Amino acid sequence: MLLLLFNFLHVGVMLDMPCGRHCSAEVENQWLGVSLSRRQQDGLVLACGHRWKNVYFTKKEDLNKLPHGVCYKLESDLNQSSPLIPCYRDHENKFGNDFASCQAGISNDLIVMGAPGTLYWTGSVFVHNISSQITSAYLDDNVVLYGSYLGYSVSAGHFLHPNSTEVVGGAPQYGQTGRVRVNTICFFSFAPFSQLGSYFGGTVCAVDLNTDGLSDLLVGAPMFSTVREEGRVYIYMNQGQANMKEMEFTLAGRDSYAARFGESITSLGDIDDDGYPDVAVGAPQEDDLHGAIYIYNGRKTGLGQYFSQRIAGSALGSAFKMFGQSVSGGIDVDGNGYPDVAVGAFLSDSAVVLRTRAVVVVEAMILLPPSVNRTHALCTENGQPAICLKTSVCFHGALKGLSHICVPHAEILYNLTADVKHIEGLQSRFFFNTNGTELSNATAGSIKTRHGHMTCVTHLAFLRRDIRDIFTPIHFELQYELGEHNVVRDNSKSFPPLRPMLQRGEEYSNLLTNKTVFTRYCAWANCSTNLQVTHRDMPYVALGEGKTILLNVTLSNAGDAAFLPMLHLRYPSNLYFIKVLDAEEKYVSCKIAEEEKRSVGLDCSVGNLFFNTLAKVYT
């Protein structure tokens, strides 16, 4: 990823702005930018300062300042701003009675404002309809306790129905454990999470993770502690009608000490082009206040349990502090078709824009015949008939992401490995003749795919001659990666192009296996072997008759193919085994059998017992 640093934009703040009949603004220390949000379709921006105060009564009647909070609405060119102070009431002159500390977010034509300071920190949520200019407040129905901070975090989504909009407010101090409410005409609440002081609801983010049209919900508990403030994010999937079901796992990032994972949560849009939105979670205090953000990918079932990427503030520059305190996404800054991410590092007064690389989506396949006839030589190898297996490696590419950088095709590099699941201790039963001489269980290749096309390469895998295992299926494994691409710089664009990357699958692997089997044919209905051992009659051996004894054993199979046959020979310990005649030719390999450290005979594995076979042992 490429980094760009921007200076902060300074919003024109009106010092003497008209805020009401009994209003006089104090903008010092208003914390402008405590919340920032931007409307997708037209770029309308909302920047809030929740510590903005009304000092009218302070001047006139020597009363307290009223910390209403302010939000500035800015058009997309950030040129004109107009203030919104929904917490202000004309005659209210004492702190605590009414609304306070408003901050906001935008969702379509709604501006949603949290007012956690309302009613002695019970909190409330405001909704301002931009088209109708109507502001409504959701007040407590005696369920939210004093000091709950409802509205500390806000979000909006389609919880009840894909066409309706509801508001979510977090109340992280509710009973000191936190609670989240989905706010419509009435409240819906979840089983509150019970760790004391976890700040559950300190962040809420409505996002339709599984793209079923209904918003799902991510809830941060940044102060959740196993040792100290590691932080957690809870995932609630919408089962319809705002019936929220908690997923069986929580997100934890790296579960680092004092990380405050979940301090910020935002939907990034679909950055890996798989159709599901992706989210970023900030852990701004991780790594000794350097901070990090974690990317999680949406999917059909909701969200992946493990992050697909961690971006550490320290990796971008040692100066960054509290990187990830705020994260914003969903906007394609460089016009490459993929939404980018902005991350605030607030202790170092900087923000970073991380550009998303184009994604190449490939679907890979290993095509294999349904079975291998091990008596039917389809190929020749070094002039000899050979039993072989035609394996085709195919890639189908969706290369939308490459059109922006003028790359007509994607090069995929791959390794194909034969018989990856053979019996331990035995050799791979198939090999590739990669070099004319060298036999290898793997072969490498490359392929160029064009958008929307399936491209295949065929490799021949040869059967080793001495195989003994004909029952274990033959698995082929394909591992692939994107080749290097020279990206062409288009001088008309202000951003240099980025190298594309491969879309990563659900398990984050570019690994694929497929299998075939040996054709099984059985002469017998019960499909059984019929092994027979015969040897030349030799009832005894007279001592001194000769120095060597030849034992001629014939092993034959009159039935169906045998699986890993073994021949066991036992003889007196005063005989010493010399060798097996023609062992290699007959695919026989013997090991001396021992009992209590005395050699008592031979255990021989015998290959190729699919046909009638002969074995001879020479002692």
Ligand SMILES: *[C@@H]1O[C@H](CO)[C@@H](O)[C@H](O)[C@H]1NC(C)=O
């Ligand atoms: C900003 O607004 C002022 C007056 O409203 C106008 O004169 C100026 O040209 C605008 N600037 C931009 C960059 O649009």
Ligand SMILES: *[C@@H]1O[C@H](CO)[C@@H](O)[C@H](O)[C@H]1NC(C)=O
């Ligand atoms: C906002 O107000 C407009 C105009 O009254 C209305 O059509 C629209 O449905 C309102 N939006 C929401 C989300 O309530």
Ligand SMILES: *[C@@H]1O[C@H](CO)[C@@H](O)[C@H](O)[C@H]1NC(C)=O
């Ligand atoms: C929801 O909105 C879509 C598109 O605007 C419309 O076709 C559909 O009828 C609406 N459904 C309901 C139940 O209102």
Ligand SMILES: *[C@@H]1O[C@H](CO)[C@@H](O)[C@H](O)[C@H]1NC(C)=O
């Ligand atoms: C496995 O091989 C079969 C037969 O060639 C094919 O139909 C199937 O698509 C392959 N599967 C994969 C994942 O390559």
Ligand SMILES: *[C@@H]1O[C@H](CO)[C@@H](O)[C@H](O)[C@H]1NC(C)=O
């Ligand atoms: C395998 O090949 C042999 C020789 O060509 C043939 O006789 C046999 O029928 C084949 N077996 C199967 C199951 O196709």
Ligand SMILES: *[C@@H]1O[C@H](CO)[C@@H](O)[C@H](O)[C@H]1NC(C)=O
């Ligand atoms: C393939 O061969 C290499 C060395 O020749 C060996 O290390 C590796 O284990 C083999 N892989 C399989 C799956 O047999």
Ligand SMILES: *[C@@H]1O[C@H](CO)[C@@H](O)[C@H](O)[C@H]1NC(C)=O
């Ligand atoms: C192919 O053979 C050449 C020369 O015979 C050798 O230099 C090269 O390393 C071999 N390549 C592989 C992949 O075995």
Ligand SMILES: *[C@@H]1O[C@H](CO)[C@@H](O)[C@H](O)[C@H]1NC(C)=O
């Ligand atoms: C293929 O194997 C080689 C050697 O083991 C390795 O260096 C390379 O990264 C592998 N390529 C892929 C696409 O896995």
Ligand SMILES: *[C@@H]1O[C@H](CO)[C@@H](O)[C@H](O)[C@H]1NC(C)=O
């Ligand atoms: C299988 O069937 C054959 C012929 O019917 C018979 O001779 C043999 O004993 C059977 N084997 C077993 C294991 O049942």
Ligand SMILES: *[C@@H]1O[C@H](CO)[C@@H](O)[C@H](O)[C@H]1NC(C)=O
């Ligand atoms: C072993 O016996 C078989 C048949 O009984 C015979 O054909 C073969 O020649 C013998 N081999 C030796 C080395 O005697």
Ligand SMILES: [Ca+2]
């Ligand atoms: Ca959903």
Ligand SMILES: [Ca+2]
């Ligand atoms: Ca995605």
Ligand SMILES: [Ca+2]
């Ligand atoms: Ca982009």
